[in-house]
Amino acid sequence: LKKTTDFTRQVIKIIRQIPEGRVATYGQIAKLAGRPNASRGVVWILHSSSETFSLPWHRVLNSKGQIGLPKGSAGHRRQCQLLRAEGVEVTPDGRLDLDIFQWKKKSAVKKKTAAARPRGPTMFS
DNA sequence: CGCGTGACTCAGG
DNA sequence: TCCTGAGCCACGC
Numbered sequence: 326l327k328k329t330t331d332f333t334r335q336v337i338k339i340i341r342q343i344p345e346g347r348v349a350t351y352g353q354i355a356k357l358a359g360r361p362n363a364s365r366g367v368v369w370i371l372h373s374s375s376e377t378f379s380l381p382w383h384r385v386l387n388s389k390g391q392i393g394l395p396k397g398s399a400g401h402r403r404q405c406q407l408l409r410a411e412g413v414e415v416t417p418d419g420r421l422d423l424d425i426f427q428w429k430k431k432s433a434v435k436k437k438t439a440a441a442r443p444r445g446p447t448m449f450s
Numbered sequence: 451c452g453c454g455t456g457a458c459t460c461a462g463g
Numbered sequence: 464t465c466c467t468g469a470g471c472c473a474c475g476c
């Protein structure tokens with residue numbers, strides 16, 4: 326990226342605001358940058374300048390809370406490592422719980438196991 | 451102005 | 464949960 330457009334600038338700025346130990350999704354960044362549907366644009370920017378702008382790129386994941394890079398790739402491993410170094414719990418395959426680690430969301434301190442997770446709203450309605 | 455690329459996302463089945 | 468298809472967007476050429 327030689328030139329920076331408004332969108333790009335916004336994206337860069339926003340990513341830099343993600344605090345340590347928290348993560349954001351491509352879509353979330355796009356929305357904050359004023360383009361709710363430009364998640365792919367965010368991807369492009371990261372793809373072409375993650376290191377160049379010294380961004381905390383490892384804090385950006387897809388909407389499912391998974392690392393976007395291909396499993397097994399060097400980048401994937403590096404991202405896992407960087408996240409864990411910040412205290413983020415990442416599964417071996419690169420997934421984490423957005424309910425707990427997503428930026429601008431009160432983390433659910435409670436640990437929820439897949440087996441114990443409530444099924445629906447029925448129990449409280 | 452159009453086309454290909456990319457670490458996407460959402461709704462369905 | 465996984466797989467598809469369609470929609471979306473910023474760039475570089």
